Amino acid sequence: MRLLIAALVGTGLTCLAAGNCLAEGNVDAGREKAQTCTGCHAVEGYFNVYPSYRVPKLGGQNAAYVESALKQYRDGGRKHPTMHANAWNLSDADIADIAAYFSSVSQ
Amino acid sequence: MRKKQTFPRPALVLTLLLGMLAVGLPAAADDDDDEFALSFEDKQAACAACHGEKGDKPLAPDYPVLAGQYADYLANSLKSYGNGQRNHPIMVQQIEILELSDDDIERLAAYFAAQKGLTTISR
Numbered sequence: 001m002r003l004l005i006a007a008l009v010g011t012g013l014t015c016l017a018a019g020n021c022l023a024e025g026n027v028d029a030g031r032e033k034a035q036t037c038t039g040c041h042a043v044e045g046y047f048n049v050y051p052s053y054r055v056p057k058l059g060g061q062n063a064a065y066v067e068s069a070l071k072q073y074r075d076g077g078r079k080h081p082t083m084h085a086n087a088w089n090l091s092d093a094d095i096a097d098i099a100a101y102f103s104s105v106s107q
Numbered sequence: 108m109r110k111k112q113t114f115p116r117p118a119l120v121l122t123l124l125l126g127m128l129a130v131g132l133p134a135a136a137d138d139d140d141d142e143f144a145l146s147f148e149d150k151q152a153a154c155a156a157c158h159g160e161k162g163d164k165p166l167a168p169d170y171p172v173l174a175g176q177y178a179d180y181l182a183n184s185l186k187s188y189g190n191g192q193r194n195h196p197i198m199v200q201q202i203e204i205l206e207l208s209d210d211d212i213e214r215l216a217a218y219f220a221a222q223k224g225l226t227t228i229s230r
Contacts, residue, residue: 042230053179059226064169
């Protein structure tokens with residue numbers, strides 16, 4: 001068991017060492033570009049249609065994670081039709097700005 | 108002259124060993140399963156190793172905060188790594204290793220959702 005935990009932690013550390021560099025997004029620009037996002041993500045407890053679960057909270061989320069997720073919705077690594085439709089025409093810079101804005105909202 | 112033994116001893120020994128092996132293997136495999144079965148606490152610790160004990164201190168900047176996220180969203184995300192809707196290599200690997208049951212997923216999601224963390228953005 002200890003070995004497994006150690007292996008898991010080790011995997012994490014390796015990822016940290018090889019981790020994605022955080023692109024510097026602009027919070028104010030991100031707030032403007034995130035207008036569409038608020039239609040669902042700013043409504044507390046709002047439900048995704050199918051499968052049915054609440055759309056995630058984004059305030060205080062790590063910027064680099066939001067960047068990674070948005071790029072995957074855009075490029076197909078994550079399969080979610082609504083998110084793909086909203087992300088397909090975002091540039092890397094747009095995504096960095098939006099991520100910086102979500103990250104700046106205090107937890 | 109005495110007749111030579113027709114059944115060579117090495118073959119006899121081999122047959123016996125194979126027979127024991129055939130009977131013994133399933134039992135040994137069961138023992139292994141028990142020895143390496145993960146408890147719910149083990150699985151929770153695996154999540155915590157990268158996301159923080161309460162899911163609020165991810166080890167790397169591109170790992171998500173889980174603390175305070177909706178439980179049903181977290182549960183759906185976990186399932187997404189197992190059904191091909193998400194393909195993050197580490198998470199897909201974790202899902203394979205941890206063999207989460209539906210009950211595990213519900214409990215893990217509820218635990219991290221109950222922690223203080225993420226908020227809803229405002230308009």
